[in-house]
Every structure is written in structure tokens, then in C-alpha cells.
Amino acid sequence: MAFKRKPPLDNVRRVISTGQNIRGVITNKAGRSVQFESWAERALLLRLDREPAVKDYGSQPETFHYVGEQGKTRHYTPDFIVWRNDGTEIHEVTCAKRRTQPQLKQREAAGADICARRGWRYIVHTEQELPQGGELANLLALFRYRPTAYAHPDVAKAVRGRLGPGGVVALSVLTGQVAQELDLPEPRVVAAMAHLLWHGQLKTDLERLMFGPTPTGLMPGIFVWQEVSHDQPSP
Numbered sequence: 001m002a003f004k005r006k007p008p009l010d011n012v013r014r015v016i017s018t019g020q021n022i023r024g025v026i027t028n029k030a031g032r033s034v035q036f037e038s039w040a041e042r043a044l045l046l047r048l049d050r051e052p053a054v055k056d057y058g059s060q061p062e063t064f065h066y067v068g069e070q071g072k073t074r075h076y077t078p079d080f081i082v083w084r085n086d087g088t089e090i091h092e093v094t095c096a097k098r099r100t101q102p103q104l105k106q107r108e109a110a111g112a113d114i115c116a117r118r119g120w121r122y123i124v125h126t127e128q129e130l131p132q133g134g135e136l137a138n139l140l141a142l143f144r145y146r147p148t149a150y151a152h153p154d155v156a157k158a159v160r161g162r163l164g165p166g167g168v169v170a171l172s173v174l175t176g177q178v179a180q181e182l183d184l185p186e187p188r189v190v191a192a193m194a195h196l197l198w199h200g201q202l203k204t205d206l207e208r209l210m211f212g213p214t215p216t217g218l219m220p221g222i223f224v225w226q227e228v229s230h231d232q233p234s235p
Contacts, residue, residue: 008033011060013077029146030056034080041079041093043130046139048082048091049146050200057082061090066110068103076107089121096126135206142210145194152192154182159196163226171204171222172214186216193224201227 007014008025015023015037023037029049034057036042048054061081068074080091090111098104108124115122131139158178163169171193179189196202197210204210204224212219 007060008035010058011035012063013060015060028057032056032058035059038093039132039136040095040125040127040130043132043136043139044080044091044093044125046131046136046143048080049143050139050198052200053085055083055085057091064111064114066107066114068106068110074107074110076111078111087119087121089123090115092122092124093130094124094126096128099124099126131206133207134209138206138208138210142194142198145191146198148195150191150195152184152188152195155184155189155192156196156201158182159193159202160226163224165226168223168225170220171210171224172216172218172220174224175216175218190216190218197224203227 010032015035017023017037021038022042023035024042025033025035026045028034028045034045036045036059045057048057058081059079060077063075063077065073065075078090079093082089082091092108092111094104099108108122112122155178158181159174162174162177175186175189175193178184178193179186182189193202197204202224203226204222208222209219210222211217214220
């Protein structure tokens with residue numbers, strides 16, 4: 001999506017380029033345009049989009065005003081607002097080494113106080129606890145398979161039939177078996193599997209790169225297992 005002079009709806013400002021950062025806009029699972037201006041922010045959005053308890057989220061939601069050192073009025077715009085099933089949150093993304101700076105400590109304290117008075121939660125993230133490396137690469141690859149257009153009920157049913165509780169199988173093997181069982185092209189099955197993985201109905205070790213230059217696009221040695229409902233008794 002190209003940047004326009006005005007920010008997306010409900011954003012109080014546009015994200016900016018420093019010449020060294022990445023910036024962009026995505027459409028989230030609720031259909032809202034959301035800006036980001038770093039890889040750490042993009043990683044957080046991937047995490048938020050996958051969380052079932054997150055109903056919606058937006059970027060650059062409002063400007064907070066607070067009194068800083070020597071009684072001076074200061075202001076800043078937090079990165080994201082998140083609407084969960086159980087409440088509202090403000091999320092801020094920063095570098096770990098910056099959090100020791102007095103001005104940033106004041107800003108975080110002010111943000112936490114403003115949120116507390118509203119009954120909201122204030123959460124600060126650093127690059128140390130957000131997806132990176134193989135996990136980030138996998139989530140970026142799986143993101144395109146988020147839409148329901150990639151869902152395939154017959155594939156999901158076949159997967160459930162082949163993966164009982166505690167069952168673990170190589171993704172490439174499972175893909176081939178399901179494709180043969182349903183007489184479907186393997187790329188269609190891979191897309192349906194990726195949809196299940198994005199939505200957490202299939203589990204895997206996201207630290208290991210899943211996609212690569214192979215005939216099916218799947219790297220060897222990637223194992224998957226089925227999501228087990230906590231509502232069901234253990235066998």
C-alpha cells in the first residue's frame with residue numbers, strides 16, 4: 001500500500017522514515033489499516049494478528065500529554081492500541097538499551113499512569129522478546145495464508161484424521177499423504193496447511209525455517225502436530 005500525505009483513518013500521524021528503518025502498512029484481521037516503522041513493530045503485529053483473544057488493533061492512536069522534568073509539558077504518540085476480549089491495551093515498542101534513558105523512563109511512567117486511570121493496560125516490548133530470525137521469517141511467510149480463501153475443510157479433516165493427540169509427523173510427509181488421499185495438487189495442500197499453521201490449528205517449531213527452494217516449497221525436517229483443545233480431557 002503506497003503512503004499518502006494523510007495517515008490511515010484513526011491514526012494521528014504517519015510513520016516516518018529515518019533512512020535506516022523499515023516502514024509500511026498492513027491490513028489487520030479486522031480490516032483496519034495499521035502502520036509500522038521498524039522490524040520490531042512488524043514482528044509485534046504478526047503476533048497480535050495470530051492471537052485469538054485480540055479482536056482488533058490500530059496504530060498511532062492518540063497523543064499522550066504529561067508533565068515532565070521541571071514542570072514542562074511533554075507529549076508522545078504510542079505505537080499501538082489493542083482491543084482484547086477482556087479489555088484495552090496500549091503497546092509501545094522500543095530498543096532494550098534505550099529503556100535506561102531518564103526521558104524514556106518518564107514517558108513510560110506517564111503512559112502507564114494514563115492507561116491505569118482509564119482501566120487499560122500499558123505494555124512495553126523490546127526486540128529481545130519479539131519474534132526475530134527464523135520465527136520472524138516463518139511468520140512473514142505464513143501471513144499471506146491468513147485469509148479464509150486458503151482454508152480447505154477436506155484438508156483440515158484429513159489432517160485431523162492422521163494426527164491424533166500427541167501425534168507428530170514431518171510436514172512434507174503429511175502434505176504428500178493428504179494430497180494423495182484427496183487427489184489434490186500439493187501446492188493447494190501446502191497452502192491449506194499454512195492456513196492451519198497461521199491460525200494455530202497445526203503446531204510446529206517456528207524457530208526452524210519452513211520454506212525453501214524445494215519442489216514443494218517445504219524444507220525437510222519440519223515436524224507438525226495438532227492443536228489439542230484444553231477443554232478436552234487428557235487421554
